Amino acid sequence: MLFLEILRSYDKDEKHMTTSHSQQQSDSHHHVPSLFSDFDLYLFGQGRDYRIYEKMGAHPRVVNGVAGVNFAVWAPGARAVSIIGDFNNWDRESTPMHLRHKELGVWEHFVPGVNVGALYKYTITSRYNDYIVDKTDPYGFSTEVRPQTASIVSDIHRHSWQDNAWMLQREKRQDLNAPLSIYELHPGSWRHIPERHQEGATEEDRYLTYRELAPALAEYVKDLGFTHVELTPITEYPTDASWGYQVTGYYAPTSRFGTPEDFQYFVDYMHQHEIGVLLDWVPSHFSQDGDPVHHLHGPQLGNFDGTHLYEYADPRKGEHKEWGTYVFDYGKSEVKNFLIGSAMLWLHEYHIDGLRVDAVASMLYLDYLRDPGQWTPNIHGGREHLEAVDFLRQLNDAVSTQEPGTITIAEESTTWPFVSRPTYTGGLGFSYKWNMGWMHDMLEYMQIDHIHRRYHHNNITFSLMYAYSENFVLPLSHDEVVHIKHSLINKMPGDLWQKFANLRAFYGYMWGHPGKKLLFMGGEFGQWREWNFAESLDWHLLTPPSDPHHAQLRDFVRDLNTLYHQEPALSVLDSSEQGFSWIDPNDSDNSVISFMRRSHRPEETLIFVCNFTPTPHHNYRIGVPYTGAYYEVLNSDATHYGGSGLINDALLPSSPLHWQSCPHSIVLTLPPLATIVLKPRTLENNNA
Known part of the structure; x- marks a missing residue:
């Protein structure tokens, strides 16, 4: 009955639409069928049209034998909306839109003769003030290369996908008990191509395009044994210095590296080479690209139709002043639909295998980065952001039901419970959560001089107190190698040899620790410089006459990933407490720990022993679970990794001494x- 009443209200509103709107439309427009059914509008109003991008935005179509483009935009605060573009000389008067429904504020218009590649924006006249502004399409599939801001009419269905084999196996490959080794990278600074100026006077370099990046990255990542790549945001963004984390185009892959079809080619190529693609996605805040105080309004989502349409009106909820960004209004169904529709676009149309959701902690707490008096409590008087919590649960439920086999990963730095537990148990519904506590504890520990590590032994053991409270990813991410934090190799104490030995020992411990693995680019070969978004990695470090330690560290990472794939004990019980047990977590005097990783079969058990001091120990006794002999399958001190060569090259027979x-x-x-x-x-x- 409620649905029928809503449909009747739609009909009533259409009949009472203002004469000025109907006069603006040509007679031929009324013969153009809308892309929206009444049920579509109902779902959008409820925040549950998860394929909303199939109607909103710009869509090439043929109507009555005439080719053109159907435009649709949500602007309930607008008195009038028109389409401007290179096809009408950017004339604000020539192409007015039709108000599909007054209360929802969905505007629509079919423009014959417009082709793929056309540039366009929307001119919005607010019904509340003198606000008139040209806005980029929030649902646009492509945007001009910065600093230009027009949307580009695109057809995202041209690519012929060849990744069926990957898609059929994806769910198994991303299971909780599968090895997941993730290589995180910023596409604009992984590798550049040197180019000469047209005048031939100086040297400069440029980005790899999506199509150039695909074969180079696939070969490199596959050789090192990573199962996935994770891209810092490629959703369109205005400034390079934001690294993509201040988004303006939630439905558009950034044009810095190519077209939407080029990005589909990239994902397809990676899948054909058995590499998953994860995407950093930012529903927590968006670029504050205008200055409403001085009436300098940007082209994107802020103050979209003369109202705070996408953001909270109250700045105590609607702004992150430290970041200079707006916060989405999660209380609006249409805003939630906009964000979930974006997630579905990347998963469905671009075959992305999972979304790493950025800054989840900033969404969960109303007082995040806000001083007393600068935030408003929820209806119960607490600091929990209940509307954002509901949004995250709806997002994860939608992903799991609409795109099975894909995953979501929360970058969440607090002790909020059940982040990676199902929503029906009270959780947020994510597949995995970044273990920020482990990362911070271990990086703090590894930077301590060896002689003092005995007093900080808890840093390397504490994470096992909560290792199974969530489904964790162990990250060594981009955030830890910028802003004067030093690169990973430069965080290590000691001389050159000790720095590399420290990092190898750390990686060995990381790959043995329960949880999936993530390493930011450059960490695999020990880049000395901090990451710079504007520069390529220092690839010259891997070739002579550079110090061989860099290539040897990369070889060690390759062998860690090989071990990860080959040994079931490192993955099949990764989400179960049965998969781990301490042998000795208490040898703080020597800064040594030892532990077991287990599978369902005793003979597959692995024993890890980590020595975090430069002192070797001969005749060091550890307990073992089974009688027989033990042999060394990996040693980070091997000479071919740059170590001292102190290895156990003979079988190690057990004795019945309880230890x-x-x-x-x-x-x-x-x-x-x-x-x-x-x-x-x-x-x-x-005996065999």
């Missing part, structure tokens, strides 16, 4: 600043 809560024990050589990995060879196997 560290284990029924048996072995004696081994523990190299300096190193992680070693052992595996049992049972008596039965020896």
